[in-house]
Amino acid sequence: MTTTLTESRRQQKTTHGERQRHSRRAAGRRNWAGGLAGWLWLVVVAVPLYWALITSLKVQSRYYASNPLVPSGDPTLDNYRLVIESDFLRYFVNSVVVTAGAVVPAVVFSFVAAYAIVRGWRMRALRAMNGLFLMGLAIPLQATVIPVYLIIIRLHLYDSLLALILPSIAFAIPLSVLVLTNFIRDVPKELFDSMRVDGATEWTTLWRLAAPLTRPAILTVSIFNALTIWNGFLLPLVLTQSPDRRTLPLALWTFQGQYGVNVPAVLAAVVLTTLPVLVLYAFGRRQLLSGLTAGFSR
Numbered sequence: 001m002t003t004t005l006t007e008s009r010r011q012q013k014t015t016h017g018e019r020q021r022h023s024r025r026a027a028g029r030r031n032w033a034g035g036l037a038g039w040l041w042l043v044v045v046a047v048p049l050y051w052a053l054i055t056s057l058k059v060q061s062r063y064y065a066s067n068p069l070v071p072s073g074d075p076t077l078d079n080y081r082l083v084i085e086s087d088f089l090r091y092f093v094n095s096v097v098v099t100a101g102a103v104v105p106a107v108v109f110s111f112v113a114a115y116a117i118v119r120g121w122r123m124r125a126l127r128a129m130n131g132l133f134l135m136g137l138a139i140p141l142q143a144t145v146i147p148v149y150l151i152i153i154r155l156h157l158y159d160s161l162l163a164l165i166l167p168s169i170a171f172a173i174p175l176s177v178l179v180l181t182n183f184i185r186d187v188p189k190e191l192f193d194s195m196r197v198d199g200a201t202e203w204t205t206l207w208r209l210a211a212p213l214t215r216p217a218i219l220t221v222s223i224f225n226a227l228t229i230w231n232g233f234l235l236p237l238v239l240t241q242s243p244d245r246r247t248l249p250l251a252l253w254t255f256q257g258q259y260g261v262n263v264p265a266v267l268a269a270v271v272l273t274t275l276p277v278l279v280l281y282a283f284g285r286r287q288l289l290s291g292l293t294a295g296f297s298r
Contacts, residue, residue, distance in 0.1 A: 056080070056268040063263055079268035088272065090244060091251040097161055098247055099229045102168035107222050109169075110176035111214070115206050117177070118184045119192070130181070136174030145238055152239055163239040164247070168229045176221040183217035184210055223280065230277060248273045 051068060057075035058066070066072070113129070120126045148167050157163040187210060195205045211218070236250040252269055 052267045052270055055264050056271050058264050060262050060264055079262075079264045080272065082265050083269045083272060087243070088251070088269065091246050091248050092272075094161060094245065095230055095247040095249075098164045098168065098232075099226050101161070101165040102172060102229050103222055103225045106169045106172035106176060106225060107218060110173050110221065111180050111211070111218060112206070113173075114177050114180035114184050115210055117181055119202070130177070133174045133177045136171075137178070141171055141234060145234065148235075149238055158239060159241045159245055161245060164232075164235050167235055167239075168232065172221075172225040172229070176225065179221050180214060180217050183214040187213050226280065227277060 047069075054071045055063065055068065056079050057077070058072040059074075059076055059078070062072070113133070117126050117130045144167075152158050152163045152167075157166070191209060191213075192205060195209055200208065231249060232247070233249040233253070236245075236247045237253075240246060240250070252266070252273060
């Protein structure tokens with residue numbers, strides 16, 4: 001008996017030592033190529049942001065006479081003042097209205113549709129609807145510009161914010177349904193059965209059980225769709241005409257035309273347009289990445 005215990009202890013010590021040596025070897029083999037590529041990508045991303053920020057603080061008369069990557073000795077906010085005085089706040093409000101007006105209905109509809117698809121998977125109609133949503137992922141926005149334009153004209157919605165909201169909802173639904181369906185499918189069936197035994201209706205189960213458990217996915221699709229719609233350029237360009245219906249990406253294009261040689265003013269508009277996106281991404285970065293990873297890996 002004593003011999004057996006001694007041998008088992010020796011085996012445990014040997015196994016523990018092998019694990020330590022293996023971990024040391026793994027730590028010694030560092031991915032230098034991956035680290036170098038990461039630093040290079042950081043430089044590629046950071047340099048344009050740095051250039052845009054320091055250029056927006058320069059005077060136009062000194063822009064071409066100075067080094068583009070050297071900050072100005074006397075920075076000024078005149079470019080930001082010029083952009084704000086050029087109806088920038090109106091464009092900002094339009095972007096907020098379009099983004100919020102499209103994200104909220106799209107996420108709510110996608111969540112209800114995903115719940116119906118998961119709970120009623122045996123029904124052919126719901127399976128066909130799920131396939132229809134998946135087909136929507138294969139249709140790019142550029143391929144539907146002319147049909148969408150004709151529909152908006154027939155509905156007498158051209159040159160209105162509603163003309164931007166409705167197509168944005170339609171293009172946000174397919175991916176949202178895919179992510180939310182994967183999350184709801186992983187909720188244990190026993191929880192739904194227990195809610196049903198307690199007398200809860202499907203509507204109560206939807207909002208009292210499925211919604212809290214899939215909150216990471218809901219936040220993920222909300223942030224992703226908000227960033228996509230906020231940066232949208234093609235739909236505002238095609239479906240609007242009046243200056244008071246422009247969103248921020250389209251306003252940047254008009255700023256570039258209006259201040260054709262005033263590069264600091266254009267970049268000041270770029271910085272102001274990018275700030276809300278950076279703030280939203282900073283607060284929702286971890287939720288966005290974890291939600292997308294979990295949604296596609298489950």
